[in-house]
Amino acid sequence: MTDYSRPTLDLERVRKFVVVAEELHFGRAAERLGMAQPPLSRAIRDLERQLGVQLLERTTRQVALTRAGEVLLRDGRAALDAVAAAGRRAQHAGxxxxxxxxxxxxxxxxxxxxxxxxxxxxxxxxxxxxxxxxxxxxxxxxxxxxxxxxxxxxxxxxxxxxxxxxxxxxPRLVALAASDPLAARESLCVGDLEGLPRPEDFDPSARLDLAQIFSLVELGRLVWFPPVSVALRHARPGIAYRPVVDLExxxxxxxxxxxxxxxxxxxxxxxxxxxxxxxxxxxxx
Missing domain, CATH: 3.40.190.10 (Periplasmic binding protein-like II)
Known part of the structure; x- marks a missing residue:
């Protein structure tokens, strides 16, 4: 069992380090953190002294992560995420x-x-x-x-x-425009649909919802592979659902x-x- 009574890393310093490591620029990191640059630099130096390793290589032109810094960035993010999640779960439980x-x-x-x-x-x-x-x-x-x-x-x-x-x-089906020539076939193969746009090909930030997907399918702008249960709920005259024999x-x-x-x-x-x-x-x- 871990002895939590002993001193451990200061999470606030770790948080500041993660922001610096993400930006690789003390000025931008200080701006994100809403603080001045000198105390941010001191916090990173204090963290390096505590660990006894160099986390960042600093020159007049750039900031780069050392191998130790790469490890702390990865594990520090995970630790900060875990602490944030613990706080949310505690709030919910209380x-x-x-x-x-x-x-x-x-x-x-x-x-x-x-x-x-x-x-x-x-x-x-x-x-x-x-x-x-x-x-x-x-x-x-x-x-x-x-x-x-x-x-x-x-x-x-x-x-x-x-x-x-x-x-x-x-099973999953393919949803395509009822006017598409492929809709005249009783079943299709994945190869028949090669190169046709799919929802995941769109910008992830667009976050297409079902209504948008259905509209784009009806317009022939994409094909979609919904489960049978979704297709049964959403029968639309402008959309044809067809089996795809080799679709997982x-x-x-x-x-x-x-x-x-x-x-x-x-x-x-x-x-x-x-x-x-x-x-x-x-x-x-």
């Missing part, structure tokens, strides 16, 4: 009214969320659920950063510091922070697993 924060992308629940919530609410450990809708790739960071307690996420996410269980695997299916998972010890999280995971198994049995007859 609320007068407990709650469970569920993160997911809109409609990416394989159609199971209403049944999961209904079964979850029957558990004695259940607390009120707030649903946090986000974009693709938002859910795993929300769990790690303490902004969500549990999530429904398709596979392919960064599961660092997370635990998860698969719920249901379903997608698996929906329920995920939560690895260090979670919440009875409410455990109850939600149990409910999700139970509903998914019942759905599988119904689908297979």
């Amino acid at each position: 609320r007068a009214e407990p709650g469970l924060r569920l993160a997911l992308k809109a409609d990416y629940d394989a159609g199971l969320l209403p049944q999961i919530l209904a079964l979850y609410e029957e558990d004695e450990a259940a607390v009120p659920v707030s649903v946090q809708l986000g974009g693709r790739n938002d859910q795993a960071p929300a769990l790690r950063e303490g902004r969500a307690d549990v999530a429904l996420i398709p596979v392919g996410f960064d599961d660092h510091d997370l635990d998860f269980e698969p719920l249901v695997t379903e 299916p997608t698996t929906l998972t329920v995920a939560w922070p690895r260090e979670a010890r919440s009875a409410a999280v455990a109850a939600f995971v149990r409910a999700a697993g139970t509903v998914a198994k019942a759905d599988l049995r119904a689908a297979t007859g």
